[in-house]
Amino acid sequence: MVSSNAQSPAPRALENGGDVVISIDAMGGDRGPSAVVAGIAESADKNPEIRFIVHGNEAELNRLIAKKRGLAERCDVRHADGVVTMDDKPSQVVRKGEGSSMWSAVESVRQGEATVAVSCGNTGALMALSMIRLRKLPGVSRPAIACLWPSKSAQGFNIMLDAGADIRAEPGDLLQYAMMGASYARNGLDIDRPRVGLLNVGTEEHKGRSELKEAHELITQAAEAGDFDYLGFVEGGDLPSDRVDVIVTDGFTGNIALKTGEGTAKLVGELLREAFRNSFMSKFAAVLAMTSLKRLQKRIDPRRVNGGVFLGLNGTVVKSHGSADATGISAAIKLAFQLAKSGFQERLAARVAQGVGVTEQHDEDGAEPKNEVGP
């Protein structure tokens, strides 16, 4: 089934008075459309400027949306029969996924109806569909997934890319990740002059693979034009540190680092809970410490740093965690909104163009937006 909006470009009818339109795939997550609609409702409550195009089973979505007061008038539901599952292979989805809610959600960005698409579906399929429908930005050979990493930085997290879009990266790709990551840090996290590091097994210049040394040279040359501070090589221990804002690596290493970090934080959390269950005294202490522990949990809660952003395409796509609940989905929508508001897509495209001809131009992407997205 092809969703109606896939057929012909629709006008930006929904974007009244500067509202930002976000396109949402309501079907692909582990918790189904009710969690997604609950996340939409949470975001809608907090932010009156967002409108939504919601893709999936029309009857079910209308029923879920009707339950939330005031939500129906801010949502445009688009029927899609198909659902991309977590087990679907990306290649199959590209060939046969046209009737799916994921396809339809990406299509709304392609058609210009929405500024950013959000999906909790299968990452590989979402990237493959986004590549095929939105196409890569001119000059980009490998798009990347940028993720947020809880850290000691003032902003509370660092950006790491590529978190797993492509298991390979040439030196030129790593340069583009640096440019794109810096642009994301400026527009998504409000960091004027991001500090960028290249992930390696040591900080000395002679360390690491030859492609990293080459990338090191390229990024050093591009830093001034790219308006970022290049710190050189950083190590795994710097990912959660406050020394660096953007960490650049290939998607294989990035994915392993991401899952290692998640696994470690989870282990410590479990051991902590066990420790507090251990005796009457410690149970009592846990009750007393509740507020502090909740504050800690909030700080490292993966739901609050939910949202991998696909960079390097003609359109912005935010990948929410598959198991995200309403809080997680609302965090992903908030990120999508922030990026849409900042005119991120246009700025990113300008940065990439700059990276292609490295020091050719030096525009003011850190200053006021030139092309605000939406009318």
Place this chain on the structure above:
Amino acid sequence: MVSSNAQSPAPRALENGGDVVISIDAMGGDRGPSAVVAGIAESADKNPEIRFIVHGNEAELNRLIAKKRGLAERCDVRHADGVVTMDDKPSQVVRKGEGSSMWSAVESVRQGEATVAVSCGNTGALMALSMIRLRKLPGVSRPAIACLWPSKSAQGFNIMLDAGADIRAEPGDLLQYAMMGASYARNGLDIDRPRVGLLNVGTEEHKGRSELKEAHELITQAAEAGDFDYLGFVEGGDLPSDRVDVIVTDGFTGNIALKTGEGTAKLVGELLREAFRNSFMSKFAAVLAMTSLKRLQKRIDPRRVNGGVFLGLNGTVVKSHGSADATGISAAIKLAFQLAKSGFQERLAARVAQGVGVTEQHDEDGAEPKNEVGP
């Protein structure tokens, strides 16, 4: 300066009545020889079967050792003038390091005076020296560093290799890491039939780089002869899990994962301390929960899992963390002792030989030792 024992093979004079002799580089750590001697004293107290050959500044070491009751008669001090610093490049150390305490410590293993060498010095230099002096085991092209990873397993940690000996690994190297890691798990952690996994960005067989698919085939074929269960691909999140005992990866990825895990655990620990400092109530709770928190800290204390083991050489070398204190050094010595006692070096060599001709033989490395190390 060449230490005396480097000149001619010495008899195993120290190994009386089944004692195990450990060779210790007392100089290279961040905390200097006093921390190392304190660690030796701790180990000596706990374990009457160990004797030590201690390498470094003779006068200083004799003075430090004399302060610990009963330690002098269990230590043989070997004077070495040179100290390898953390900034020395491995290539320089190989050329000019002959008078150093590190060189001398490795030499004691080469000469057969000691079964295992322990050093807190510069990792790269220690590996380079060990390679040049001990030489690689026949059939090994890349030695590996195996580290212990705190985990939910019954034994409390998993083994990961290579943690950073070599940034590259061919499929054949990964196969040998699997064989060597399984042998280490049996002899170092008493796991009869280790579960081995190959680190990748997903568990499906089609995922990852082509060399990983090739290694996957090789390890699948070798598992039966190697007496281990091969689980196929595992992910970063499995490193601290109880699904797997030995995780195999190349040294680049392994080093990044290791430092990422350490950094994440450190961040969570710091945030936890902050949380408990936050209010009077939480400070009070922290006092009540002290026992539980200490138990947790002990569980994930990096000092207690201190000791990277160099695998694939004609002799066993344990690398202690550079910043290790007495507790950390004592943990590394304990590991060295366990490996020496189990006849690990001979068993490992047999396993590697088996890996070379893959399914040729099927010896009983899990059963009683055939060649107990030492008389």
